Amino acid sequence: MDQHPAIELRSISKAFGMVQANKDISMRVMPGTIHGIIGENGAGKSTLMSILYGFYKADSGEIFINGNKTLIPDSQAAIAAGIGMVFQHFKLVENFTVLENIILGVEDGRFLRPSLKKAQAELTQLANEYDLHVEPNALIEDLGVGMLQRVEILKALYRKADILILDEPTGVLTPGEADQLFRILGRLRDEGKTIILITHKLREIMDITDTVSVMRRGEMTATVKTASTSPEALAELMVGRKVLMKVDKAAAQPGDSVLQVIGLNVTDENGVHRLKDVSLEVRAGEILGLAGVSGNGQSELLEVLGGYRKATGTVTLSGEKIPLTGSGANGQSRRNMGISHVPEDRQREGLIMEFAAWENIPFGYHNAPEFQRNRLLMNNKAVRTETAGSMERFDVRPPDPRLRASGFSGGNQQKIVVAREIERNPDLLLVGQPTRGVDIGAIEFIHQQIIALRDQGKAILLVSVELDEIMALSDRIAVMFDGRIMGERLPHETDVKALGLLMAGIAKEAA
Amino acid sequence: MELLTLLLPILDSTVRSATPLLLACLAGLYSERAGIFDIGLEGKMLASAFMSAAIAYTTGNVWVGLLAGIGASLALSAVHGLASITYRGNQLISGVAINFFAAGMAVVAAQSWFGQGGQTPRLTDESRFSPITLPFAETLQDTPIIGPIYYELISGHTLLVYVAMLAVPLTWFVLYRTRFGLRLRAVGENPSAVDTAGVSVIGLRFAAVAICGVLCGIAGAQLATAEPAAGFVKDMTAGRGFIALAALIFAKWRPWYALFACLLFGFLQAIALRPDQIELVLGFKVQLQLLDALPYILTVVILAGFVGKAIPPRAGGEPYVKER
Numbered sequence: 001m002d003q004h005p006a007i008e009l010r011s012i013s014k015a016f017g018m019v020q021a022n023k024d025i026s027m028r029v030m031p032g033t034i035h036g037i038i039g040e041n042g043a044g045k046s047t048l049m050s051i052l053y054g055f056y057k058a059d060s061g062e063i064f065i066n067g068n069k070t071l072i073p074d075s076q077a078a079i080a081a082g083i084g085m086v087f088q089h090f091k092l093v094e095n096f097t098v099l100e101n102i103i104l105g106v107e108d109g110r111f112l113r114p115s116l117k118k119a120q121a122e123l124t125q126l127a128n129e130y131d132l133h134v135e136p137n138a139l140i141e142d143l144g145v146g147m148l149q150r151v152e153i154l155k156a157l158y159r160k161a162d163i164l165i166l167d168e169p170t171g172v173l174t175p176g177e178a179d180q181l182f183r184i185l186g187r188l189r190d191e192g193k194t195i196i197l198i199t200h201k202l203r204e205i206m207d208i209t210d211t212v213s214v215m216r217r218g219e220m221t222a223t224v225k226t227a228s229t230s231p232e233a234l235a236e237l238m239v240g241r242k243v244l245m246k247v248d249k250a251a252a253q254p255g256d257s258v259l260q261v262i263g264l265n266v267t268d269e270n271g272v273h274r275l276k277d278v279s280l281e282v283r284a285g286e287i288l289g290l291a292g293v294s295g296n297g298q299s300e301l302l303e304v305l306g307g308y309r310k311a312t313g314t315v316t317l318s319g320e321k322i323p324l325t326g327s328g329a330n331g332q333s334r335r336n337m338g339i340s341h342v343p344e345d346r347q348r349e350g351l352i353m354e355f356a357a358w359e360n361i362p363f364g365y366h367n368a369p370e371f372q373r374n375r376l377l378m379n380n381k382a383v384r385t386e387t388a389g390s391m392e393r394f395d396v397r398p399p400d401p402r403l404r405a406s407g408f409s410g411g412n413q414q415k416i417v418v419a420r421e422i423e424r425n426p427d428l429l430l431v432g433q434p435t436r437g438v439d440i441g442a443i444e445f446i447h448q449q450i451i452a453l454r455d456q457g458k459a460i461l462l463v464s465v466e467l468d469e470i471m472a473l474s475d476r477i478a479v480m481f482d483g484r485i486m487g488e489r490l491p492h493e494t495d496v497k498a499l500g501l502l503m504a505g506i507a508k509e510a511a
Numbered sequence: 512m513e514l515l516t517l518l519l520p521i522l523d524s525t526v527r528s529a530t531p532l533l534l535a536c537l538a539g540l541y542s543e544r545a546g547i548f549d550i551g552l553e554g555k556m557l558a559s560a561f562m563s564a565a566i567a568y569t570t571g572n573v574w575v576g577l578l579a580g581i582g583a584s585l586a587l588s589a590v591h592g593l594a595s596i597t598y599r600g601n602q603l604i605s606g607v608a609i610n611f612f613a614a615g616m617a618v619v620a621a622q623s624w625f626g627q628g629g630q631t632p633r634l635t636d637e638s639r640f641s642p643i644t645l646p647f648a649e650t651l652q653d654t655p656i657i658g659p660i661y662y663e664l665i666s667g668h669t670l671l672v673y674v675a676m677l678a679v680p681l682t683w684f685v686l687y688r689t690r691f692g693l694r695l696r697a698v699g700e701n702p703s704a705v706d707t708a709g710v711s712v713i714g715l716r717f718a719a720v721a722i723c724g725v726l727c728g729i730a731g732a733q734l735a736t737a738e739p740a741a742g743f744v745k746d747m748t749a750g751r752g753f754i755a756l757a758a759l760i761f762a763k764w765r766p767w768y769a770l771f772a773c774l775l776f777g778f779l780q781a782i783a784l785r786p787d788q789i790e791l792v793l794g795f796k797v798q799l800q801l802l803d804a805l806p807y808i809l810t811v812v813i814l815a816g817f818v819g820k821a822i823p824p825r826a827g828g829e830p831y832v833k834e835r
Contacts, residue, residue, distance in 0.1 A: 053707075055833060076709035091704040093697045094825065104697055105708030107690040115690070155708075 004067030006031040006163055006194040007052070012061035014047055021047040023218045025061070029211075031162075034185060034195045036205040036226070039215030039238055040439040041410060045198045046088075048215070049165050053085045054078040065163075079106075084156025085165040090148050094141045098134050099123065102155050119158065126157050130187055145293075146177040153184065164188065165196045170204060174293050175467065175500030182208045201468075202231040214238055239440050247444075249451045252475040255284035256318070258459035259305075259428050264313035266300050266483075274300040275311065276483040282428065282459040287450065289474025289491075290463045293503055297483040298463045299344055302432050305461070306341040307334035317428060335364050340421035344432030344463070350417040351405040358387040358401035361420050394419040395445060411442030418446055422453055429453060432463045447473060467496055481505040515656065517788055519663040521781050526668060529777025530675045531556065531730040531748075535755035536762065536769045537675075537682050538726035544686070544764055545719030546699035546826040550606035551591055552727055553752025554613030559584040559731025561617035564631040564743035565624060567638040567736050576638065576736055581728030587613065588724030596716045599830030610752075618745050631735075631742040640669040640737040669737040671729060678726070682766040695719055699824035702831040712831050727752075750807065757810040763821045779805040 005028040014022040021044045029035040037045050050056045052063065054072040063070050065081045072078050078085070092101050099119055107115040120136055127133045134143075134150050143151070149169060156164055166185075170178040185195055185208060197209060205212050206226065213223040214237040222237050259282040266275035275297050282288045292298050303309035307330045315322045317337055323329050334341070341364075343349035351360050362371050362383050370386070373379040387401040394415045396408070405413060414434065421429060431450065435443040450473060454460055464470050470477055471491050479486045479502035486502040501507075535552045542549040559580035567576025587609050594605040618629035625632055648666035651658045686692040694715055698705045702712045734751075735743045754776055761775075762768035782789055783802040790796050 055707075074709070075707050079709045085707065087707065091701065091707045093700045093704050095700060096693075096697065100693060101704070104693060104704065105710045107693065110690050112688050112690060112693060 003031070005029055005064070006066060007196070008064040008067075009048075009052070010062045010064070012048065012051060012058045012063075014051060014056060014058050020218050022051070022058070025215075025220045027213055027220060027223065029163075029194055029196060031066075031194050032189060032192050033210040034189050034197060034208055036209035036212040037196060037198045037215060038200060038202065038205050038212060038234060040200060041437050042439065043215040043238075044218040045215050046167055049085065049167060049196065049198060052078065053083060053165065079159050079161070082160060082162040083165065084153075084159055084161030084163065086149065086152040086156065086167065086169060088168045088171060090145075090152055092140045092148060092151060095139060097137050097139055098143075098151050098154075099136045101140060101151060102136075102158050106159055122158065123154065126154060130157070130184065130191070132157075132184060145172045145295075146174075146180070149173070149181065150184075153188075162192075163194045163196070165198070167198045168200070169197070170199065170201065171465075172294060174503045175496055176504050178204070202234055205234065206231055216240055235440070247447050247451065247472040249473075250455070252286045252454065253457075254286040254475070255457060257281055258284050258318055259461065260314075260316045261301075261305075262314040264301070264304065264311055264315065266297075266304060266309060266311045268300070274483050275304070278313075278480075278483070278485055280478055280485060280488075282461050284427075284459050285454060285457045286475040287454050287460040287462055287473050289470040289477045290461065290480055291467060291470045291477055291499055291503060292465070292480035294465045296480045296503075298480050299432070300483075301480075302341070302344065302430055302461075302463055305334070305339065305430055306343070307331040307339075331364060332367075335424070335426075338427035339430065340424055340426035340428070341430040342417055342421050342432060342434060344436070346410075346413050346417050351413060353406040354404060356402050356404055357391065357396070357408070357416055358384045360405050360416060361387040361390060361401075363420070365420070365424055390419040390423050391416070393423075394449070409439070411438040414438050414446065415442060418449060422449060426458065428459045428461070430461050430463075433465065434462070435464075435466070435469060443469075467499060470499075471496070479503055515659060517791065519659060521778070521785055521788060522664050523667075524781040524784055525774060525777040526664065526672060527777075528780040529773045530668075530672045531733050531751055532755050532758060532776050533675045533770060533773040534671075534678065534726050534730035534733065535752055536758045536773050537678055537766065538723040538730065539756055539759045540682065540762075540764055540766065540769060541695070541719045541726070542723040543759065543827055544699045544824055545695050545716050546702060546824055546829065546831075547591075547595055547716055547720055547723075548602040548606070548828045549591065549720075549723060550603060550753070550756065551587065551609035551613075552723075552755055553748050553750065554606075554610035555584040555587045555724060555727035556731040556734065556752055557610075557617055557746075557748045558587055558613040559728040560735035560747055561621060561631070561731075561743045563728075563732035564634060564735040565621065568625075568631055568634055568742070571635075571638050573634075573638050573640055573736055577729070577732045580732040580735075581725055584728035584731060585721065585724035588720050588727070592717050592720040595830065596713055596720070599832065602828055602830075614746065617743065621743060621745075629745045634736060634741045636738075638736070639741060640671055640733075642667045642669055642738060643673070669733070671733040671737050674729060675733070676770075679766050679770045686766065691718075696824075699826055702826050703833075706831070706833065716831075750810075754806055754810050757813045760821050760823075761813045764824065776806050776809065779809060 007029040009025055009027045012022055012025045025048060039045050047056065051058045054074045054077050057073065063072060070081050072081065099116055102123065103115050103119045108118055109115065123136050132150050132154055134147055134154065169181060173181065189195055199205060209226045211223060212226050214221050214234060216238060261278060261280050264275050264278040268274050278301060290298055300309060304311040304324065310329060311324045315324060347353055371378055371383055384401050391399045391401060396412050396415045434446050450460060462473055474491055476488060477491055478488045479499055481503060482505060486507055535556055539549055539552055562583035563576040563580030566579035567573045591605050591609060594600040595602040621631055622629045645666035648662045652662045686696065694705060694710055698712055698715045706712050734740060734747055758769060758772035758776055761772040783805065786799050786802060
């Protein structure tokens with residue numbers, strides 16, 4: 001026992017107002033290991049790591065780095081203690097070069113030229129040592145997410161970090177890029193670095209970590225050797241009850257064609273060609289899953305179909321042509337036609353966070369006759385009654401129509417949006433990222449609702465960056481890359497690896 | 512030669528008119544590059560114009576006046592910094608408040624101090640900046656073309672004009688060649704990147720706002736205490752702070768472009784001073800009011816976005832709140 005843990009946390013607690021984000025957390029991470037921290041959204045993983053990186057201050061508790069008690073009041077102190085962090089949302093300056101981003105905050109002397117020169121030399125050395133090659137003079141805004149992540153890792157290594165924390169690093173990567181990242185992490189571990197990996201994906205924990213800690217509702221419920229546990233056991237620890245790892249659904253009974261998209265093209269306000277000749281079809285009683293790394297045109301497709309982005313091409317709903325430009329192309333007219341839309345970002349597009357639940361429920365349907373008292377006034381009482389009913393049917397907690405949207409947890413916010421759209425009984429439901437940032441319990445529920453709607457013979461277009469979700473729900477899977485549909489597969493005839501290749505733009509008919 | 516004698520006086524006053532604009536524009540550049548919008552340039556200039564003139568008059572020393580002007584401008588900068596950085600208030604509202612405060616306070620103070628209807632008394636030559644004749648200007652005066660250009664256009668300005676011109680390459684160097692400049696640009700684009708890199712966002716932004724205050728202070732002193740000006744009069748900034756903001760957008764937040772943008776505005780102000788020459792060049796008479804309005808019309812055109820897309824610093828106007 002003469003080796004000290006690289007990191008030891010003793011009784012860390014942190015509260016935000018009434019919410020206890022971290023409760024009496026103790027943890028030890030041995031040097032030269034990869035330690036996973038897994039838990040649902042809101043379990044307190046990110047808060048804990050932010051405390052370790054000096055972003056937040058713990059209410060109580062102590063931190064020991066390599067056996068020495070260390071105070072980390074700010075990021076400067078964390079860097080000095082040899083801790084580097086790769087945040088979920090990259091902390092890079094878009095219009096700077098890779099090199100400028102790397103030296104920011106640790107420049108040598110007052111002038112840039114010598115610092116840049118020295119950094120370039122050191123970067124080449126690091127790149128060779130860890131196999132992390134990035135063009136040092138490329139602008140950040142020109143690089144893909146995989147590269148940006150490398151820049152973040154290099155930034156930490158340039159600051160002589162021995163402990164590297166990665167927060168949900170694979171959320172934006174294709175499976176191929178994720179594998180590459182894991183190879184890099186493996187290499188870093190072999191060189192003696194200590195790595196903490198925060199994730200909610202069980203597969204990643206099983207693949208790469210040496211030990212794993214599970215967090216639930218602000219508490220650390222277990223720390224185990226990865227080799228001696230199983231995904232099912234970890235899931236149970238995360239949620240606190242047994243979880244069905246698979247969605248139960250009957251085979252689809254596809255009917256007539258509902259949505260037909262032919263040769264759709266979109267060029268955005270910057271002149272970038274976002275959708276390139278996209279064609280697809282969704283039939284009644286089936287779920288078409290649209291997979292892809294975010295930013296490959298899925299959002300634009302949803303916006304066009306939802307009526308708030310202009311496009312060229314042909315879209316028909318049950319044989320009737322839908323206007324794609326002009327005054328008929330708006331969300332209201334789409335909803336009147338029977339197209340409901342659960343937008344990708346509930347906080348920005350789905351809800352008005354400062355409005356109460358009952359004020360959010362009529363959005364898009366506020367002209368419905370049952371919500372009107374007369375030609376001038378809305379019938380708020382009817383809206384509230386409707387809201388209370390929806391909240392009960394969709395198990396929104398707490399079931400209080402007067403609570404502001406921002407007062408609900410992510411999962412319950414999403415249930416409000418899903419309830420609003422499904423309850424209008426649409427012919428076609430557009431769903432974007434239905435379970436992003438939603439806890440496992442709510443994921444199960446939302447998935448069941450989507451499948452129930454399918455079983456009523458409705459058509460559903462599902463866009464998700466979570467491959468597991470696409471695999472579990474879809475009756476057919478289409479993959480988008482760079483604004484194109486790369487191909488279509490049946491879920492039982494393909495696997496994550498084959499889809500991953502398509503998502504990376506590699507079309508192999510072998511899959 | 513004919514054209515040169517016609518043009519030189521106009522260009523000469525172009526440089527003079529552009530100076531306060533340029534100083535204010537660079538002031539705004541530092542502040543906005545750090546992510547703090549500042550529509551209070553006008554108020555800071557005005558406060559400095561009053562203080563520099565008042566103190567220069569009472570002490571008889573123009574340098575003490577300059578320092579007082581910078582001090583007044585810095586004090587308002589501190590208020591803006593406190594409101595928009597420390598307390599994360601709305602930067603536009605803070606700027607508007609500073610403008611109103613300065614416009615009212617300068618006149619009230621001038622009235623109670625000097626009792627001359629809200630003005631400062633006329634400054635004598637010892638208590639204002641006089642033109643400087645550069646070396647060899649007189650001897651070279653008769654050399655064809657170069658001589659008059661050197662004598663009329665380059666030589667014979669007050670010190671603050673040269674300070675403003677030198678501030679352009681200096682700003683460029685600071686921004687693109689120093690550590691401070693890198694961090695300043697970074698904090699206006701993505702403050703959380705700066706924060707996680709272990710650098711104080713608040714410190715950087717206060718530094719930027721302070722530089723902005725100093726430059727606005729010099730701009731105000733130039734307006735009130737540099738020849739041909741001879742003291743403070745009510746509303747003497749006449750919207751220059753806002754024109755400087757338009758020039759900043761026109762310049763896409765870059766120092767050299769700022770110089771050219773300000774010279775353009777200065778030129779428009781200069782031709783308004785010489786309607787006769789304009790008539791001579793154009794061959795017809797242009798309404799004086801129209802000439803006077805030209806800089807403001809250009810401001811509107813620029814702000815309406817007719818001169819191409821200008822991308823402001825991404826974090827501009829947003830108070831920094833630590834979040835993940």
